[in-house]
Amino acid sequence: MAKRSRADLSLEAINLVFDRLFAVADTSNAADDTLGILKRLKDQMLSELAEEEVATHTEQAKEFTLNEAVEAFGLTYSTKMSDYKEKHHWKIEALPDVKPFQPSECFRKVSPWIFMNRAMTGGLARVISGQLHWNLQPIK
Amino acid sequence: MGWLELFLDNYTGIYNRSSEAACRVGLDLLLCECIGALVSWLHSSLVILLKHKRLQQGKVSAISPTQPTRDGQRTPTPWDSVQVHCELSFTHPINHIPTFEDIVVGGRVDHGVGIIIKSRRKKAPNRLFHSLLLCAEAKFDGRLSDALSQLIVYLASLRQSRVNRGRSDTSVYGIATDGLCYIFVTITHQGVIKKSKQFDLMHGALSTVLGCLKYILETAMSMTSTSMAEKGVSKASDELQDDADDLFDLSDTPYTQPNDEEF
Numbered sequence: 001m002a003k004r005s006r007a008d009l010s011l012e013a014i015n016l017v018f019d020r021l022f023a024v025a026d027t028s029n030a031a032d033d034t035l036g037i038l039k040r041l042k043d044q045m046l047s048e049l050a051e052e053e054v055a056t057h058t059e060q061a062k063e064f065t066l067n068e069a070v071e072a073f074g075l076t077y078s079t080k081m082s083d084y085k086e087k088h089h090w091k092i093e094a095l096p097d098v099k100p101f102q103p104s105e106c107f108r109k110v111s112p113w114i115f116m117n118r119a120m121t122g123g124l125a126r127v128i129s130g131q132l133h134w135n136l137q138p139i140k
Numbered sequence: 141m142g143w144l145e146l147f148l149d150n151y152t153g154i155y156n157r158s159s160e161a162a163c164r165v166g167l168d169l170l171l172c173e174c175i176g177a178l179v180s181w182l183h184s185s186l187v188i189l190l191k192h193k194r195l196q197q198g199k200v201s202a203i204s205p206t207q208p209t210r211d212g213q214r215t216p217t218p219w220d221s222v223q224v225h226c227e228l229s230f231t232h233p234i235n236h237i238p239t240f241e242d243i244v245v246g247g248r249v250d251h252g253v254g255i256i257i258k259s260r261r262k263k264a265p266n267r268l269f270h271s272l273l274l275c276a277e278a279k280f281d282g283r284l285s286d287a288l289s290q291l292i293v294y295l296a297s298l299r300q301s302r303v304n305r306g307r308s309d310t311s312v313y314g315i316a317t318d319g320l321c322y323i324f325v326t327i328t329h330q331g332v333i334k335k336s337k338q339f340d341l342m343h344g345a346l347s348t349v350l351g352c353l354k355y356i357l358e359t360a361m362s363m364t365s366t367s368m369a370e371k372g373v374s375k376a377s378d379e380l381q382d383d384a385d386d387l388f389d390l391s392d393t394p395y396t397q398p399n400d401e402e403f
Contacts, residue, residue, distance in 0.1 A: 061230070061247035061293040062286070069289060070333070072234055072243075073296035077333040090334035092324050092352050097359075101174070101350030 010049055018042045160250065163277045164226075166319030166341065167251060171224050171275075174353045175253070179219040218361060221255050222272065228252040229392035232297035249294050249388075251275035253357065255364070257384050267391070268384030271298060271312075272360035273353075278318040284338070287316040291325055292333065299327050301387050309363050313356045322349050324356065 018038060025034050070077045077088060092098060228249040233242075253273040259266055276291035278284045295312045302310040309329055316323045322345070324336040336352070339345035364383060 057242060058231075058244045058246050061245055061297075062290045064245075064289055064293045066285075066289040066292060069292045069296055073293075073300055073331075075292075075296055075327065075331045075333055087332060088334050090324060090326060090336045092336045092355065093339075093348050095355065098348075098351050098355040100347040101177070101354055102347070 011046070014042065014045050014049070160277050163317070163319035164250070167275060167277065167315075167317055168224075170350060170353060171251065171253065174350055174357065175219065175222055175224070178222075178354065178357060218255075218364075222253065222357075222361075223256060225252045225254070225269070225390070226250065228269070229389040230294065230297070230387055231389070232301060232387040234297075234300075245293060245297055247290070247294070249274050250277045252388065254385075256390070259384070268386070269388040269390055270364065270383050271385050271388065273356055274298065274312070274314040276314065276316050278316065284316055284318055284321060284323060287318070288323060288325070288335070291316045292327075295325065295327050297387060298385060299331070301385060307383075311363070313360055315353070315356075322352075324352050326356075 018041075021038055022035070025038060064072065066077070069075070078084060228251075230249050231244055231246045233244045251274070252269065252271055253275075254269050254271040257268040257270055259268045274291065274294050276287045276294065278287035291314045295314045299310050299312045302312075311329050312327050314325045316325060320341050322339045322341075324339075326334050328334065339349050339352075341349065
């Protein structure tokens, strides 16, 4: 389910606050111009929020392609093989400070089980669901 | 019913294989193992160092300063304040390239490893975040390249924010993963993207991936301006306020601001 944007939350907050203020003004027999002032304030706040929304366009990080990201942030990146190997390939595993990490005893016992099962269940689950589908077909 | 059939029946029935949750199991384990090891390594190193120093001075202490005392207190280390935050809210305005002006980049970083800094600034959130490492995950049936593009946007925003604040070293680090395959990414201070080859845990890369993860965390930690080990976490936190990455909003989480429709 999509999460609500900050603008939606601001809109809700403005409506909630003013609804309560209108309710208080109604029950406390406020002066005639109080309601008018509140209405004008609400209109002003809503229009400022709308202007803010128009002025700035929000784009989700996942909507960017790699090339767009490179262009938007003024980065240096090339997929040309010669450039890539020279400039952009990070041989992190060959750095002198990177040493093979000895996992703890607990992790050594747990990790093969989890990683093996994740890969196995992914593949086998597809096989089983395929078999089930195949078995069900004659009944149809 | 055999154990495998039972396991498969439960697994395929309970888990949604298109969700990122399945991918997170692998990464969570690795991060927990790596940060846990860094914390305990530093503790044990300090214990050895202090014991050696005391022996040289002819003093013998029954309780190590780095081990908990009876009231549960001990000397804090920098790694004690490192935490992993999931679905970290993130907004950043792009304002230096004319064609992209007035665009605000938003999203949620799947995993953010960093230090929480208590803010005393006025008009600032109480808790600020200094990032060491950002991670983006591909869905089980998704492509790692999509996660990579998303990660580059997060890292580039973080780098640009640090450039705008005049930081001396704006290098940023991240990982794109689906839980089994890992690509390490950095954007250098000069703005050059560097990415590693793809490491696959199923092909014996576990030790290498953990080694790289440890290296990145240690490198990013060494970039922080002060040594918390020497000055204590609370003092260092005050000085670290200027190092906070303002583009992260720790108070904006889907769990404290749930969607009404979900109830």
